[in-house]
Amino acid sequence: MEQTNKVILLKLGEVVLKGLNRKNFEKMLIDDVKRRLKKCGNYSVLSSQSTMYVSPLDSDSKDAIDDAAKECAKVFGVASLCVAAEIEKDLDKILAFIGNYVRSVRKDEKTFKVVGKRSDKTFPLTSPELSALCGAKILSANHDMKVDVSNPDMTVYVEVRDYAVYIHASKIHGAGGMPAGSAGKAVLLLSGGIDSPAAGYVCAKRGVMIEALHFDSFPYTSERARMKVIELAEKMCDYCGNISLNIISLTEIQESIKKVCKEDYFTVILRRFMMRLAEMAAKNSGAKAIITGESLGQVASQTMSALAVTNNAVSDIPVFRPFIAMDKEEIVNIARKIGTFDISIQPYEDCCTVFTPKHPATSPILEKVLFEEQKLDVKGLTERAFATMEKINLNPGN
Ligand code: ATP
Ligand code: MG
16 A cells, blocks of 8 residues: 555636636646645646646655645635545556555544546446445445445545546545636735734635735834734735735824824724825735725724725725625634634734724714815825835745
């Protein structure tokens, strides 16, 4: 058994439906898989028949194949995957192998079924014939097991493909979605909170390349709060690939609003500045949308009226709010899954909590907001804030 080749089979998701773009998308996927596998050893990656084959090229890489599979499970565009044994396309070899194979991989499963799949039609047996013969061999090598075709504890797949037969017994869920970068770039407004890293993740899953933008308000916000955001963005790289993290200081803007504008409009005016700066950052980096972690009714600035007033500051770029209709608990589940939750709950201040009004307007009226804003040099403040932008390039594994 030790002599058998092991291969990771990646089953592609929606990519296979994408017609003319399919080749490009497959290439992006292969690049992403190769990049992630670097830390697990040497592997070849080939694509054929809606499946990607990841094969170890030396014995250390063969030993690390389960870790390699874990990395592959993070790749967007992969629907499911498995570690399969690769056998020559020879019925005797398949039958000699399969009984012991099941004995070696099973835990306490008592029932099984075999799913034979003959995609190579030159193979002499039909899929049901192949399944029946393999089933008999598994039974004779595992006397305590029974066949159950409707609700088996274990499903053994025997896939006869172009160059070999692949046998596997457990499917791993892939990350789903579309290949990294296939949808273009967007600016993610990244705070230190729970929502925005998770919002970035769900968009990255649909193929968005993330250009993160964080606002700080030094000295009202600390160096430690800034480090927390860097840590969050680094964590996101694990799934999203390379991320550029831009940091802009809002100190002058916040002090100016606080000085001259009506207190209850402070937050909504600040959010309008954030949007203007996000749009400038998007133009600067070639991004085509802005992403936020806003959720309807979560705080005063996330009512429909407040969102309308905020959106009014953006001229011609869509704002994606993937969590607009999601509960906090659902968002928390995503944040936990991607490992950002524990970082987000560290108690450091955010610029949004600096000078927060006691009674923020929940139904702000645009005309009144514009009237308050006229007291400010919006253009000068925006340009000076944009000039403070620093860029940090983050790569997975750094
Ligand atoms: P929480 O999980 O505490 O709600 P949050 O990040 O969602 O954290 P909100 O006050 O709800 O914080 O802000 C709404 C959205 O505005 C965020 O999801 C984020 O996209 C953006 N945002 C808030 N503060 C900042 C900031 N300091 N820098 C960049 N974007 C921010
Ligand atoms: Mg929030």
